[in-house]
Amino acid sequence: MSEALLPDPVSVTVRAPAKINVYLGVGKVRDDGFHPLETVYQAVSLYDDVTVTAAEEWAVTLLADGDHVDGSAVPDDDTNIVVRAGKALAAHHGIERAAEIEIRKTIPVAGGMAGGSADAAATLVALDRLWNLDTSDDDLLALAADLGSDVPFALVGGTATGTGRGEVVTPVDDAGTWWWVVVFSDEGLSTPSVYGAYDLLEGGDHDYRVRPAMLDTLRHPEDNPDGLPMFLYNDLEDAAFYLRPDLQTTAEAALECGAATTLLSGSGPTMLAMATDADHAREVAGRLAGRGYTRTAVAHGPVAGAHVVAYG
Template identity: 80%
Template sequence: MSAALLPDPISVTVRAPAKINIYLGVGKVRPDGFHPLETVYQAVSLYDDVTVTDAEEWSVSTIADGVHVEVREVPDDDSNIAIRAGKALVAHHRLDDRAAAIQINKGIPVAGGMAGGSADAAATLVALDRLWSLGTADEELLAIGAELGSDVPFALVGGTATGTGRGEVVTPVEDNGSWWWVVVFSDDGLSTPSVYGAYDLLEGGDHDYRIRPQMLEALRAPANGEHLQVFLYNDLEDAAFYLRPDLQAVAEAALECQASYALLSGSGPTMLALAADADSARAIAGRLAERGYDRTAVVHGPVAGAHVVAYG
């Protein structure tokens, strides 16, 4: 049945993935207080599902959809990024009389450095666009997303992509590999401003932070996948380890458990362990659990960005 013959939906559910940063270069802080970035994003198989339903007023509710997810700190008022995304879309189309009830089934840990809030914003934009048949152009959704947060455009695009500016200028890149990661979550959060502050003190960004073309070639050529770890990098890692030495201990444990490489994702506190394949990833997760690191997830990437999974 063609899309034109489908009845107007009562609700729409959109799935959006978590992101990891497999490369993050950080430049010297700008006069506006932001750091210029060059990053390689990868969307991985950990998701939030967002369901929207037409309503007389805006509301949001969040439920945990994973054993390692705690949602008590997720706001249930207008400060929630999902409501802000909905209101931004309404304002873009000058539809002041529209509102929605938003339900978030959260599988991406909160404050874990995997852009769960950005995923919720991206999913809400796509879901409301479909619910109300707005036909918003992709470039317009990306522009709205960029105003909401630096990681929102990537949550819309998914796959593997470079990010520049503050990370919001997203360019998809060819990735023919299937990469397996053990994601190691932290019980304690880590303030992004504090990490950047420590970075300015320790490093200052006075170096070439650009993505190496050879890294993009390693992503294009799966046969050379064993060499990808040569290019994995995060400028913020030393700063995060300075503030949280326990994260460096996680990295060391992952390598001792046969990970190919261990890497901080974004500004942390999530740590990543690269594995050769799915079986290796599960084995690494098991060894880490024996050492007390049992808050882990085995994920793969790249996966698709925000996409519709159900019409109600």
């Protein structure tokens, strides 16, 4: 049977990765209330799966996959970013349609890993396939940018720089495979509160641009195999530690357990412990578990952005 004769799918499942910021530089708050950013994103192997099914009305169901996922604060109505993504896509094409959206969530909520952004990106791709819209990549990226600063990167995946509010994404050649122990927190951390503390403590009056040498290390890790840890940086880390001193304690514990270095994920509260390879990551995770840090995951990057995994 030719592809043109295949029936329209009843459902589509798209997988989207968590993001980390291996570099996050934050400038002084602008008049519009946003902070200019320069960041290096990396998509890592911690995923949410979003399944969309044609329906008469919008509906959202969340399935928490792991005890580190607290879905109680995730709305199940039209305020959810996945419904906003679906409505934006329909409006872009001038159509009136709806869908049931099921989110199987592994990325922590309010964890600084852009789980909501990943879900929005997955929804855009899934509904585009479900409705056979053939939306151009440029239009999908524009819709994504309107939804949130991290949504375009969730579409692109891999490793990329982000400028503006983070929504202007430029892929970076990354020849490495980088390993992380992801240390989840028992409670979320509000992004606005972290930026507020940053303004109070730092203010952004410094050179926050990405260092070219860091991008060279990503492109050619064989020339400097131990070089990436020296470039890992997050301007929001001190602010998050100010609000949550326990996160600094977690970072110190990870170093004592053998991590090459540590890094706050985005605006937190998830902490990252960098490892040299998969075995080292599992070793660090095991040592952390012995200290009571049992809510961890081993992940690697870079990985692909939002992509279809099933048609139903």
